[in-house]
Amino acid sequence: MFIQIEPTSEVPIYTQLANQLIELVATGTLKPNEALPSVRSLAADLGVNMHTVNKAYHELEKKNIIEIIPKSGAIINSISANGPNDMQMDLIKFYMKPLIAESIVYGMDEEQILSITSSIISEITEG
Numbered sequence: 060m061f062i063q064i065e066p067t068s069e070v071p072i073y074t075q076l077a078n079q080l081i082e083l084v085a086t087g088t089l090k091p092n093e094a095l096p097s098v099r100s101l102a103a104d105l106g107v108n109m110h111t112v113n114k115a116y117h118e119l120e121k122k123n124i125i126e127i128i129p130k131s132g133a134i135i136n137s138i139s140a141n142g143p144n145d146m147q148m149d150l151i152k153f154y155m156k157p158l159i160a161e162s163i164v165y166g167m168d169e170e171q172i173l174s175i176t177s178s179i180i181s182e183i184t185e186g
Contacts, residue, residue, distance in 0.1 A: 060083060060088065060089065060096075062076065062079045062080070062083075062105060063079070064076065064105055064106075064107060072107055072111050073111045073112075073114040073115040073118065074115075074118075076105070076107075076111070076112065076115040077115040077118045077119055080095070080115065080119060080124075080125075081119070081122075081124060082183060084124060084135055084138075085183050085184075086183055086184070089135050090135060091135050091136065091137035091138065092134055092135060092137060093134065093135045094132055094133070094134050095116070095125065095132065095133040095134065095135070097132055098112045098113050098116065116133050119133075120133075122147075122150070123136055123138075123147070124136060124138070159172060162175075
């Protein structure tokens, strides 16, 4: 599992970690029911505070991507083959809408937005 933290980024470290773990799940590198490293172990490997890893894990738990089992660790949830539920769709829309609006502010048209979205999907699914 390769995770790259950028300490000088404006993006908080816990968000960087959560986003990269989501991408590892999306690419199939992390599989359903697979155990994640312990908070202590991952923090040591990345050279970050344990609270940072703990916060990232709790963000993923709120999104139902992982399950935290007290005193046992965290595992990747089996995401339903039926696709996202209404709450998950609303959350995805909530996060995507400002990015799309920002793209329009920068002068991108629908075709450019769809093109960049397609290239990101290809990058994730084709490795």
